[in-house]
Amino acid sequence: MMDTRKQMEDEPAAAPDAFFPGELGPGPAWLQSVRQRARGRLGQIGFPTVRDEEWRFTNMAPLLQWPLHAAQSDGRPIGPAEVKPFRLAGQGHCLVFVDGFFRPDLSVLPGRGAALQAGSLRAQLEANPRELEQHLGCHAGFDTHYFTALNTAFFQDGAFISVPADAIIEKPVQLLYLAASGRPGAAVHARNLILVHGGGSLKVIETYASLTEAAHLTNAVTEVSLGPGARLEHCRLQNENERAFHVAAVQAVQGRGSHWLSHSIATGARLARNQIQTLLNAEGAEAILNGLFLARDGQLMDHHTVVDHAQPHCESHEFYHGILAGRSHGVFNGKIFVRPNAQKTNAKQTNRNLVLSENAVMDTKPQLEIFADDVKCTHGATVGQLNGEALFYLRSRGLDAAQARRLLIRAFADGVVERVTLAPVREHLEQLLTARFQGLER
């Protein structure tokens, strides 16, 4: 029998132009030069293969066989009825993107004169690009990240959110990305920029979902800049259809005393690669990286996180939980960098994985690179099954095996869900997880 992995590795990486033909995305001259640089990187980086250390377990090669094309509306009208089931923010604002195109008619936008700015990035680039120049394309590095470079060169639109200094925005803002095209191979490079200026506070929910069962590619990049004392709760919910490939990069840059609470909850896509990164760039910054994935038959869920302690007296706490059922594959790679002057760093990383099936595989790797001496860094990774003694205990009180398993799986997920402060998101996750746990209990 032929070794398929070997065969794939020997295949030459497709040239980026063949992989993704087309003009660079729109924008002013400074952005065009960033886009050109990004496109230039594509050829040098090369399409990722499993020979690259960063992509060892995550094989993107199937994408090269797809009839990839820039997503377009396929003419099927998408109205409020299609959007409603995905709305989470309650009374908050919502920016809706269908196949990557901003739909103001389906969105709930802040009024004129409101402190909060939230709308289309493309529109902002046309109307008032100046504020963007020092952020857009500056935070999410594309020198070594193929998909981030691809996004930077070709993104058409996305969300721009800006919170002025000292403004506390109570109601969450939801970014809702719906893949609606029925034609397989549609690709969307979504680009989001979230700015919270000094002392400001914001909650953002990014939702990615599919309206059809057609294979599609989402390649989303979110850049976050937090000024001194700024706070952001950032919740990423990815529940795309199980033919989709989902690639995400989130890069936060945190100012003095800022606070970033990041959630990445992944239940969808055939292959999901999430790169969640923060740069703790001034004293007293704190980041909490909270994550949960639930993989079932045929799914691959990959989280790569980077917490970069560049300055002293910063804290990071990372909790990632994975649940694997059926023939699924989970990947976790958690990097923590502590730079030479980042004394008094307190960094903590926990990765726990619950494997429910003999056919599931979990690869987990903590990666700590510490160049300062007066620091506290801990990490722990576990891969295990449900606790047999706990199962027996629950059953010995009258719960059947399925109920007992469900309770224990649920408890495992709840550790992560409880860190979400947004009640509508928690309620949504309750329902989603309950539905997803049906059938996993055996």
Added chain:
Amino acid sequence: MLEICNLSAGVDGREILKGLSLSVAAGEVHAIMGPNGSGKSTLAGVLAGRAEYAVTGGSVTFNGGSLLELKPEERARAGVFLAFQYPVEIPGVNSTVFLKAALNECRKARGEPELDAVEFLSLVRQKTRLLELDPALLSRAVNEGFSGGEKKRNEIFQMAILEPKLAILDETDSGLDIDALKVVAEGVNKLRRPDNATLVITHYQRLLNYIIPDFVHVLIAGQIVKSGGKELALELEERGYDWLLEAAAANEKT
């Protein structure tokens, strides 16, 4: 109520129970005593349905039906309760949620209506008083962060809620100080009824000062070698197990 007949069982091919017979009627308290390794916990595990034990011979009849064919949860619903020697901590599973679900499963099996949240909480309040258990513990995860004494009291509290027909107390006295022991014993005594029975498994006689057994059985090397009334426990306290061990060894040789 419980008829154990010539029961043999073991783990990993090693036989631990070697033809054990015991008969327990409703309203009775039986104590099983024995030195370490005699098979006491194996007996408790086999009765509760622990998967790691393989039954190699004999039968167990509970209220007329074969117990050994039932799954652990079916035994619980039929009225068998095991108070664990080492109650497991289950992070993330709320005590109250779990116990309400368990009780309602048992009630359904008995053909009784399920309790709603209000009815359940009033039952809980009543039973926590009985065990002098801090109700705040029940808002926590099952046994998580409980002290040794709290865990054991929680076992008896669960028993009070589930109202089993047969309660098996596996070394419930181990790790308890004298005050906690009295509270636990008091709880067990209050739960005694003419239609239920209790099997107290213990190494020491101490617990039997507070839970007065009707019968005492000595388990050695997987068999009951001596049975008697409550005075047998006192005799064991005084003389230890050696005289019975010697007798058992002599018996085995012949």
